[in-house]
Amino acid sequence: MSGLPFAFAYAPILLALLALPLIWLLLRVTPPKPKTESFPPTRLLLEISRKEEQPARTPWWLILLRCLMAAALIVALAGPVYKPVTEQAPGSGPLLLVVDNGWASAPHWEATVETARRVIGLAEEDGRPMSLLATADGPGQELAPADAAETTRRLEALAPRPYAANYSDLVPSIDAAIREAPFGGLAWLSDGLGGDANAAFGGYLAEWIDGPMVVYADSATETMALTPPIGGADALNVPVIRDDA
Incomplete structure (x- = not known):
């Protein structure tokens, strides 16, 4: 840059x-120089102003x-x-790119992927390695820093899952990756789904990432939170609260 x-x-x-x-x-x-011509009556020329x-x-x-x-x-x-x-990718050194790909990300998935591509491009311009973490893909993901081409390949293979992310399952994998090579910045592409688990995961990332954390969210997407499920005779209902503020 x-x-x-x-x-x-x-x-x-x-x-x-x-x-x-x-x-x-x-x-x-x-x-071109003027051509010289001999003209006898020079007296007339002298009288010309x-x-x-x-x-x-x-x-x-x-x-x-x-x-x-x-x-x-x-x-x-x-x-x-x-x-x-x-615009710059947050921090310096290895970048952790967290992508929410639970059910709430489906309506604006294309915008999420496009933003992730932009962040990858910014990190590539600075010569920074990256790790990609899909929050709904569970533990055991490869978090060793890779180049932009590998990170883009993994991003293109992602898709929204029909369930919400279990953030607590991701903590051990992140801990292991941090012990190997601390991340110097984090970009979190949020799906706008709130809740205690989401807030706790954000607090954990802010505490252990050795650098700034930037959260990207679709400005046209309402913030949502899940309430405890309500069991019924015929179905299991999960109320969703939307933030209209």
Whole structure:
């Protein structure tokens, strides 16, 4: 990632700066010398009032000024932005990418995968290895840091599960991975499903991940929480509470 305080909205326009040497040469073009003809009645010419004439060669400082004006116009058309806001994957070093793929993630699964691809791309730009954890796929997942290609391959193989994640089952696998190589940041793609287990898992991650944690959620998705199931004669009902705030 670049640390420069400037960026350009239309950076390809800056390629026009390569034409400045050509502009310099065109401005330095010398018109042909006037042809000298012998004309006897020179007395008549002496009586003609003198007029300001164009020099045979343009002064170098005028050429330089014109080139600077052309360069300033090109840079202005490129849309310079001072101190642009750049997105980065959280933290530094190995990144843990947590993806909620329980039943609540199904309605916005495509958006979740697209966000995960963006996070993977950001980490790849910084040369950071990544580990992918699917919360509904249970324990025993491979959490050794891998490159972007392997992480993307695992991401494309994921799919929403018809049940909620059991976060407590994932803790031993994360503990083992942290002992091998601590993670320097975490990106959690949440499905918006609340509850005590979700909050406890988030607290555990915030405590043991050696770096910042960023939670991504679909802004158009309501936050939901499950209440204890209610048994009936014909069915088992699980009420869902939605946060309309």
